Amino acid sequence: MRWILALLAVLTLLTGVLLLSNRSLQHDLTLTGQQRDALKAQLQQRETLIATLNQQMRQRERAELVLRENLSTAQRAMQTREHQRQGELHDDPQLRVWADTALPAAVSRLHQRPAFNSTGDYLRWLSGSQPVPGTVRATGN
Template identity: 65%
Template sequence: MRLLPALLAGMVLLIAILLLSNRSLQHDLNNAGLQRDALAAQVKQREQLITVLNQQMRQREQAELALREDLSTARQMMQSREKQRQRSLHENLQTRQWADTGLPADVSRLHQRPAFSSAIDYLRWLSGGQLMPDPGQQTGHQ
């Protein structure tokens, strides 16, 4: 007789342990589901990002192709204009003499500038030069 209450107590204890274990496993299952959902959302975001990046890549490729075509057209136009200029120089003596004439010293100086490695160097060079006189003011040369 004593065995029956001990057996019942052991079964109650075992059921309590199984219920606690079941609750812990249910909690772990819920956490795993949440993690799965979060990972699925991340995968979806990455797929969308990949789609956007692929579209941008195709657009850039198309833009690059258009730029290459424009560059080719510009080169052809430049070559055509250069040929036309050369023809006009050879045809007209007066034009050839004008083209061979050197620029005045002041104009030549405007074309001289050092090589720049950055925009900041160019700005320093611009601000370091002599300022042009104000056209409204009289100069000492008058």
């Protein structure tokens, strides 16, 4: 009979240990489920972000394509105008003489300026330059 009582005590102790272990495992399972849910939420957010970034990338690619097409159209228009100007210059001797005439010295000086490293350099150069002379006679326009 003693050995039955000892066996019952051991079984009771073993049952208590198993219950505590079960409770600990249940707690671990709950924590793991919460972590899984948090990771799922993070993954969903990242997938949404990736989809948004992909959409923005496609929009930028389309905009870049439109800009390239506009640039190409503008270049073709510029080339057409330049060819037309060259043709007019070639065909009209009076226009050719006018185009080959040198600019007056005062106008040429307006196009001359040194290279600047900063806005301060430009302001110093601008404040030190001579004022543009007034017109001597009124134009007929």
